[in-house]
Amino acid sequence: MEKIPVAILGATGTVGQKFIYLLENHPTFEIKELVASPRSAGKKYAEACNWKQDRPINDTIKNIVVKSVEDSLESKILFSGMDASVAGEAETNYAEKGHIVISNSKNHRMDKDVPIIIPEVNPDHFDLIKSQPYKGGIITNSNCSTMFIAMVLAPLHKEFGVEWVHVSTMQAISGAGYPGVSAMDILGNVVPYIGGEEDKVETESQKILGTLANGEIKDADFIISAHCNRVPVFDGHTENLTIKLKSEVTVEKVKEILSTFKGIPQEKNLPFAPKFPIIVFDENDRPQPLRDSLLDKGMVTSVGRIRKGTLGDIKMTIMGHNTIRGAAGAAILNAETYVALGYLN
């Protein structure tokens, strides 16, 4: 079968590099075009990029001449890892020209007509694209911290209803890109603040778990309260969750619901789909970012320490790979699901 040609927007940046890294040897997508800033445009990718991955750049990719946002693209599907300073307008332009922009950028996430998709959770929200005024469309994935929260809340909200959630995150440095966090700020330290992050965590889940009707999403009505911290971890966001459900539930029931949760990516056995989107640990000191972030290709949400709290709540610690399932990998699975559901035709 012929592969589907795709382009990477923001190809030299941290997320762009991760797209290229993850799409090497992808069974259905093939990178044909790379787009980056005017400074890089016209150069071969190997010369334009300060490659920071743990495998050398693929030889084919190395020699692709980087395009600028001014150039027109042949690929229908564009993966966007563009910087937020330019993504807003650029993604809109691409959608107007007929491209399907699978974006990891935050700019359009909270637009009324743009869905935030987690394919195991709300694949029906792809239909929201029909409300978009574009010839093509824009599809986003959530913020890297939201991803794992929404994944875990989804089956619990469906079964019991979520009333409120407290979350404290301990986020990896890779989430800030490169050069990102100064070593002087984080070596042996905790920084109890990440600009704009708490707001994203407190609003995106309700949209993802909301209901699509009449071309609009009605947000889920629970409340999230977040503390976001940066810690000296390379990859993997760890999050302490305290969840108040609308009905009584045992720890065993929660474990069962989470560990058996599945969705369309699993049913259709998509290339980037983990076998189960949630893995539940019984050991009391797991999950840990260093040991567990690459489980099942980094596409898993790991959950541990599920227990009852002192406030009639359920407590647990969740962890996932912030630049794979929380960013580039999420976008790729969105694209795979989009294609598998027949939207591309």
Added chain:
Amino acid sequence: MEKIPVAILGATGTVGQKFIYLLENHPTFEIKELVASPRSAGKKYAEACNWKQDRPINDTIKNIVVKSVEDSLESKILFSGMDASVAGEAETNYAEKGHIVISNSKNHRMDKDVPIIIPEVNPDHFDLIKSQPYKGGIITNSNCSTMFIAMVLAPLHKEFGVEWVHVSTMQAISGAGYPGVSAMDILGNVVPYIGGEEDKVETESQKILGTLANGEIKDADFIISAHCNRVPVFDGHTENLTIKLKSEVTVEKVKEILSTFKGIPQEKNLPFAPKFPIIVFDENDRPQPLRDSLLDKGMVTSVGRIRKGTLGDIKMTIMGHNTIRGAAGAAILNAETYVALGYLN
């Protein structure tokens, strides 16, 4: 004035070393005796101890011959950094013989007749010693994570009443002693579990903020729900707090109450008393353990990011030096206050 002779119990351990380190040149206490395990007893301290502090051992201390728990002690005041496996019985024995045991160990903290003292918060609880059956007495300080929570809750609880508190801790490795945490477990990692810690955090504050009447403490009636995590930080526990107060209050009012809070150690200008027990930061990325844990001799609770939450709550991040204000320094301030209040005579 002649100095008061004191002994250090558990002198070769992490907390014992910190007592020795901090008491060097103390204006009123002078270390005269050191007690350690049978393996160390009979040796000079310099030979018995694997010293891990950032200043060499004081020459006088070096040559003190270590005693065992079998030996009788001349000092009235004993600072205990004994391991929990032996502290229970040993501290009781010393109290029976007439010593005042100022203990950092957990064993007797929750005993009905033993106070957990924070001198700025509940100095009246020293009177609970009168309920003890000993010729001497046992006085404890709180767990290192509890210390900073109780310090911050005290003035808020007094003014408004605390309903419930969520806390997520990010604790330094020095809290686990030496060798303590394996580098293989914590380098570039987060471990979302510290054995027994959440239970201490969830119970000690209510005793500290409780009311002493008729020789008994009636616990404060708020609820605490804790997640405790280990992070790759050397010194300084950082804690995200979400606090539900019994009445509405502005962020400005909370800042004012915390930053002006004082107690007996400040009034009496005790050697280990910080100028103010709580420092409030306005910068949105503070406090940080690397930068702020040694403020005012490491005896301060630093507080930042005070803000309203989405649940009618007040959120903030607090941080303090776990082995100074959270352990050895806390015990020393307890002893200073005990003496200053005239209990020793």
Added chain:
Amino acid sequence: MEKIPVAILGATGTVGQKFIYLLENHPTFEIKELVASPRSAGKKYAEACNWKQDRPINDTIKNIVVKSVEDSLESKILFSGMDASVAGEAETNYAEKGHIVISNSKNHRMDKDVPIIIPEVNPDHFDLIKSQPYKGGIITNSNCSTMFIAMVLAPLHKEFGVEWVHVSTMQAISGAGYPGVSAMDILGNVVPYIGGEEDKVETESQKILGTLANGEIKDADFIISAHCNRVPVFDGHTENLTIKLKSEVTVEKVKEILSTFKGIPQEKNLPFAPKFPIIVFDENDRPQPLRDSLLDKGMVTSVGRIRKGTLGDIKMTIMGHNTIRGAAGAAILNAETYVALGYLN
């Protein structure tokens, strides 16, 4: 083809776990037996072991009942990751009973009749086993720091003769096993000492690059002078080398010799053989342990910054994965080569 059954000695330790981890799905070897200390013997492996790898234990392995050194073994080939405190006698016993012990332990390395094998460098030294008085035999690989030095020196020594070598190592914590290094000692620190390490580095290479004749190895006659340091890196030993060769040579020639070096494992395309045992970087800030230690399955010696020094010397920085190419992976490649050369029959 039927797989060759093998046993793992010291199966619950750090090296033992790595053997199990690396041998999962091996095309020619199949783990049939696990041996550990009396404390573990009789238990299922999953219960006996504190598994610390980044993938869960294989289900088949989980249920293998651990044997003790008292038990007789059916496998001919034994991979030994035994602790040095017991490996000496135990490995001799196994060899006497007819087993081929492929050992990563240091105990027998400097025995006159035991070869230290790097299959790309000195596969002819396998013949030294014939000098052993055992029915079976003992084959060792080098110390984890020596491995990368000997690999790089081998082609240079052959071509030009090595006169002397200065080496400063920056070694990963995983080299010390688990729990190994205390986080209190290494977080944000350098420890300029590793017990016994400098001696190994200064003696093993001469044996490996020595000449086998008349059943004896005549050591190569160059001199090595070593500084060994521990740094806060998880996996991957980095080493600064300053090499004095016996004749003048250009940087370009050194690059060419190292980057084209190959041996029997490459010729025979063995499962654990890297495509090239040495990879030469042109970038001036490589190799780096975090980015390059897993290149080609962690079986590669990465070399960078090849340049002339101020003393008529050649300088370079080399790096390799200390628990794969420097330990368990080295032993596995030794076994593969041993079999491929027909010694097993």
Added chain:
Amino acid sequence: MEKIPVAILGATGTVGQKFIYLLENHPTFEIKELVASPRSAGKKYAEACNWKQDRPINDTIKNIVVKSVEDSLESKILFSGMDASVAGEAETNYAEKGHIVISNSKNHRMDKDVPIIIPEVNPDHFDLIKSQPYKGGIITNSNCSTMFIAMVLAPLHKEFGVEWVHVSTMQAISGAGYPGVSAMDILGNVVPYIGGEEDKVETESQKILGTLANGEIKDADFIISAHCNRVPVFDGHTENLTIKLKSEVTVEKVKEILSTFKGIPQEKNLPFAPKFPIIVFDENDRPQPLRDSLLDKGMVTSVGRIRKGTLGDIKMTIMGHNTIRGAAGAAILNAETYVALGYLN
């Protein structure tokens, strides 16, 4: 006695901040003026600076209005922590106007008429200023890695003559300023390259240990060969030295010479002088940056593991605080010595 007014050039940068931090409460110098880039000029220091020290900015300093390099200065003595991109011309201009520039910048270090001073080693080189064409003068201290090497070589070179030196450095991140090194590059990693550093290490010591005669310095004639590496340590450069002396010498003799070495700063008991400039450790795992970098105010060169090598050499590990003795503290001690020797009048 009235204090000597001084100005800080490059006051908002990393070195400038360290000057301000270290000069708080200095007995003879008082900061009166601060100079920074045009962007900062005209603002109060507290607003112009992103303060990164572990104590808050002094209140007096906070309110000083920052000047630009265009403004004339009243202070005679200027401490320069200017960025290398501007220090060259600016320092020359200040010297022409009659100021004594005590510079930590690299720009003028290798100028024929500018001395690199270590007051314990070559205080006679202050006289080189007389060869300068300026009304004032420029005095530099060495690179932060060179400092500790030159300090240790000085007494050995005087006594025995140094033939050659191999050095491998493991340098702290604070040496690169702020933001400096990206956490993505150094967390759990080693970077075997620091731009320009090896060249400085290989040339500065010979000038410092050279002989001043007829207004010129004749370099010492030994050879240094350097490898420079960045490691995840906050403060403190660790360096492995292998030294070939011109005559045979025992380890004990080396220890004695180093540990008793003293100079003018010690004789005159200057405020920033350590009691002894070199401290020798007998423990085999010291010095360590985390434990020893702040010994004697951070003004000490710590030395350990002095031993014989396999090449007729002496090996040792040295360590010192790179931003105190290796930078700002070195400049302050230079200024103190300059004044104490009567040059200011």
